[in-house]
Amino acid sequence: xxxxxxxxxxxxxxxxxxxxxxxxxxxxxxxxxxxxxxxxxxxxxxxxxxxxxxxxxxxxxxxxxxxxxxxxxxxxxxxxxxxxxxxxxxxxxxxx
Amino acid sequence: xxxxxxxxxxxxxxxxxxxxxxxxxxxxxxxxxxxxxxxxxxxxxxxxxxxxxxxxxxxxxxxxxxxxxxxxxxxxxxxxxxxxxxxxxxxxxxxxxxxxxxxxxxxxxxxxxxxxxxxxxxxxxxxxxxxxxxxxxxxxxxxxxxxxxxxxxxxxxxxxxxxxxxxxxxxxxxxxxxxxxxxxxxxxxxxxxxxxxxxxxxxxxxxxxxxxxxxxxxxxxxxxxxxxxxxxxxxxxxxxxxxxxxxxxxxxxxxxxxxxxxxxxxxxxxxxxxxxxxxxxxxxxxxxxxxxxxxxxxxxxxxxxxxxxxxxxxxxxxxxxxxxxxxxxxxxxxxxxxxxxxxxxxxxxxxxxxxxxxxxxxxxxxxxxxxxxxxxxxxxxxxxxxxxxx
Numbered sequence: 001x002x003x004x005x006x007x008x009x010x011x012x013x014x015x016x017x018x019x020x021x022x023x024x025x026x027x028x029x030x031x032x033x034x035x036x037x038x039x040x041x042x043x044x045x046x047x048x049x050x051x052x053x054x055x056x057x058x059x060x061x062x063x064x065x066x067x068x069x070x071x072x073x074x075x076x077x078x079x080x081x082x083x084x085x086x087x088x089x090x091x092x093x094x095x096x
Numbered sequence: 097x098x099x100x101x102x103x104x105x106x107x108x109x110x111x112x113x114x115x116x117x118x119x120x121x122x123x124x125x126x127x128x129x130x131x132x133x134x135x136x137x138x139x140x141x142x143x144x145x146x147x148x149x150x151x152x153x154x155x156x157x158x159x160x161x162x163x164x165x166x167x168x169x170x171x172x173x174x175x176x177x178x179x180x181x182x183x184x185x186x187x188x189x190x191x192x193x194x195x196x197x198x199x200x201x202x203x204x205x206x207x208x209x210x211x212x213x214x215x216x217x218x219x220x221x222x223x224x225x226x227x228x229x230x231x232x233x234x235x236x237x238x239x240x241x242x243x244x245x246x247x248x249x250x251x252x253x254x255x256x257x258x259x260x261x262x263x264x265x266x267x268x269x270x271x272x273x274x275x276x277x278x279x280x281x282x283x284x285x286x287x288x289x290x291x292x293x294x295x296x297x298x299x300x301x302x303x304x305x306x307x308x309x310x311x312x313x314x315x316x317x318x319x320x321x322x323x324x325x326x327x328x329x330x331x332x333x334x335x336x337x338x339x340x341x342x343x344x345x346x347x348x349x350x351x352x353x354x355x356x357x358x359x360x361x362x363x364x365x366x367x368x369x370x371x372x373x374x375x376x377x378x379x380x381x382x383x384x385x386x387x388x389x390x391x392x393x394x395x396x397x398x399x400x401x402x403x404x405x406x407x408x409x410x411x412x413x414x415x416x417x418x419x420x421x422x423x424x425x426x427x428x429x430x431x432x433x434x435x436x437x438x439x440x441x442x443x444x445x446x447x448x449x450x451x452x453x454x455x456x457x458x459x460x461x462x463x464x465x466x467x468x469x470x471x472x473x474x475x476x477x478x479x480x481x482x483x484x485x486x
Contacts, residue, residue: 009315009322014256014294015195016316018303 029056033076036094037069043088050080050089099277105236106131106269108277109175109201112243114145115283116199119170119290122150122161126180127213128265129203133175155180159187159198166196167304169295171247174198177265178205178212178219185223191258192227193320194305197250197290198258200228201243204365204416205265206452214453215265217365217416220393221426227320229259229327230394232364236273239263241342244287249334251290255327257320262393264366266453278342286341328395348397349404353386354379356407359465360442361387363414364427367450371414374461385465390427398434410443412468415477416450424477445473449480456480 013019037050044066051059051067058073059080069080081089103111109132113121121140123133139145148165152158158174166172176184181202191198202220206212220230229249233239242261250259263269278286296304308316328348335346353360353375363371368389378385388404388411390397405411415425422429428446435441445468450456460480467473 004311005315006309006311007315009318012312012315012319013302015193015304016306016308016312016319017194017294018306019294021301021303 028072029075030070030072033071033074033094035076035078035091036071037074037076037078037080037089038092039066039068040088040090041066043086045086045088047085049083049085053079053083055079098279098282100274101277102272102274103236104131104270104272105239105263105275106203107135108236108240108273108275109243109263109269110135110139111277112240113173113199114139115278115280116173116244116247116287117171117289118145118147118173118199120148120150120162120165120172121174122152122158122165122172123174123176124152124155124158124180126155126177128205128215128269129175129177129180129201131269132201132203136173155183156187159184159191162198162200163187163191163194163196163305166191166198167194167296169290169292169297171251171290172196172198173200175201175203177203178207181219181223182207188223188226188228188258190305192324193316195256195294195320195323196258197247197256199243199246199250200258200260202260202262203265203269204262212452213265215267215416216451216453217262217426218418218451220260220262221417221419224394224426227257227324228394229255229257229324229331230262230392231259231331232262232391232393233268234366234368234389235268236271236275237344238346239268240275240277241338241344242346244283245334245338247290248287248337249327249331252327252330252334253293255323255330256293257323257327262365268366276342282341286337324395328392328397331392346391348390348392348400350389350391351386351404352389354384355386357386358384358408359386359410359412359468360405360408361385361412361414361461361465362390362405362427362431363387364390364393365416367414367416367456370456370458371461373458374465377458378462378465383465396430396434401431401434402438405442408442410445410468412464413444413446414450415446415448418448418451418479428477445475446477447473447480448477451479454481 058070140149207218246259413428424446
């Protein structure tokens with residue numbers, strides 16, 4: 001019998017309430033991903049629009065000036081690729 | 097000293113809520129529940145009850161406001177009937193899933209259509225699976241005392257589930273009965289101030305009623321149902337305390353008539369009293385008959401019910417709702433499930449009676465008994481009093 005469960009029912013808080021604020025970070029939404037964004041650094045102008053539109057707020061500016069997602073949270077929704085004015089982001093099937 | 101007053105049952109229920117010192121009442125008026133909330137709004141307007149009365153624009157909002165207020169730690173009451181209960185439908189599940197001890201009176205009324213304001217149990221039977229504690233009362237005195245008990249049961253730390261008290265619309269809500277009112281001090285002792293276990297508090301932030309992803313939904317449902325199953329012992333305990341405090345003999349399943357009778361009527365709600373008179377008449381005619389009256393419908397008191405039926409060869413189960421396309425009415429479905437596979441299970445016949453306010457007088461129960469005894473009733477169910485050309 002497969003379980004795929006977060007915890008035993010006895011360990012849930014009353015009414016499955018969440019008692020720890022800000023725990024959304026514990027939910028690694030990256031597991032939902034089918035397509036993964038791949039950045040073409042030659043086309044990218046480092047404008048950061050991808051970070052602005054990312055619904056997970058998981059794209060941040062890195063030391064080299066490029067904006068890249070945190071793949072623990074990137075759901076592969078493709079909004080960044082869609083919004084990129086230079087078409088520098090491609091959504092490709094991820095090998096898992 | 098307790099006072100005995102001739103009063104309409106609806107008003108006695110309003111008085112019970114007043115004596116329970118509810119903090120928030122959110123309700124929308126609907127026949128035959130109206131007198132209860134009308135009276136409560138008067139109490140609040142006159143300053144006799146220090147509560148927030150939320151005159152919402154629909155029953156969907158009534159239950160939503162009740163959920164919000166209860167989550168904020170208030171003692172919350174509402175009441176409704178039929179279409180109103182149906183309009184609350186989706187929020188009823190939220191209230192139990194969030195483990196909020198809301199108390200609601202359901203003045204039982206037929207669901208339209210055809211349009212009906214009269215009495216049967218089709219409204220609550222549609223809501224059997226809402227994970228609420230569901231009680232049924234038979235008379236005015238019980239209506240008052242079990243409304244008080246409902247708060248105590250719901251708010252018990254071992255329970256924390258919404259609770260509804262079902263009382264037959266008109267047949268009970270609009271009767272004027274002599275009812276004994278307890279002193280406020282006795283009620284205060286019986287029902288102390290509600291102290292929530294988990295509430296909306298900025299100092300202790302929490303998310304109540306979050307999304308239940310597939311990895312948690314099942315466990316959340318299990319927790320909720322287990323609380324309902326476990327509430328049975330608490331209901332028993334609270335009824336014992338009601339009995340001690342107010343001098344009653346309430347139980348999960350009550351019996352009358354002959355002990356270990358050959359034939360038992362099974363009733364729920366105010367028809368039980370009519371049936372009781374028929375049982376007494378039949379016994380006077382030398383018949384071996386008794387009656388089991390179900391007071392707690394959810395969680396269903398399986399053990400107690402089987403015990404109450406011990407020795408019976410035949411059960412005449414009275415339903416007050418049709419379960420279209422099923423094998424029989426909802427109460428009979430339950431009882432057939434209870435007895436399935438048990439040795440010495442009684443014969444179970446089902447009569448669906450009193451639908452849409454159709455009268456069921458004492459003599460009808462006597463006729464049911466005779467027909468059942470002669471095995472002249474359908475094996476599935478009988479729509480009692482149906483005018484048919486066949």
